[in-house]
Amino acid sequence: MTFFKYCPNCRSDHFEFTNTVRFHCLDCDFTYYHNIAAAVAVVFTFEDQILFTVRNVDPDKGKWDLPGGFIDPGENAEEAVCREIQEELGLQIVPKDLKYITTSPNNYLYKSVPYRTMDIFYECPLATDSIGINAEDEIQDLIWVRRSEITLENIGFVSIRKVIGERFLGNS
Ligand SMILES: [Zn+2]
Known part of the structure; x- marks a missing residue:
């Protein structure tokens, strides 16, 4: 193919x-x-909960995702996170709010072109669970899910499933 x-x-x-x-x-x-293309993803946490977005576009429309996206040319990873979070959630964060977690490879099939990415993951603890959607074309819903209630099968991308499972649910 x-x-x-x-x-x-x-x-x-x-x-x-x-x-x-x-x-x-x-x-x-x-x-x-x-x-491969570089992308970023953020695990927002509040108490025992993790914030997932529900995708409104393919690939994996309807599946759980994390806020984030592709890094633009000339940006570093933390700048890309801050820009994407502003665009998607209307939330202003700065690089020092971010704690690096790990990286994980992903597949991203878009209009028949199979992109491969390296996703860079950060954690960002929040003091509130009051957070809204700014990019309703991309995100159909935001959900806070307790760790014990996370169903990995609901997560679309293999990289996110792996990192949430291994780093936040203690799976190996
Ligand atoms: Zn030729």
Whole structure:
């Protein structure tokens, strides 16, 4: 399965796309690396609860997700977190509010293009559970869930399922 039908440079269909990473045209030598993209995710906590968003867009529309998103060119990871949280929740946070947790690889299929990401996870304890949605096109609901009531199958992305399970529910 490949999402390039032809070489973007010479329109040849004579190419290789090794591991869906290195696209190489055998006719004109055009080479393109479909490298992994960096993304951030935030685990907001309040007392024993974790904040999940409910996705309003594919991939995984209707599934639980965490606030966050792709890092823009020129941003560092913490700046991307602060921008995404402002955009999605209308909440102002600063890098020192964030505690680094870990990273985890993810797959993100968008309009038939299989992106691979490296998700960078942070924890951000909040003093209140009063938090709203700013990006209703992307997020259909916000839910605070007690750790004992988290159902990992409700979480769409494999990276988030893994980090929540291992770091917050004590699964190995
Ligand atoms: Zn070519």
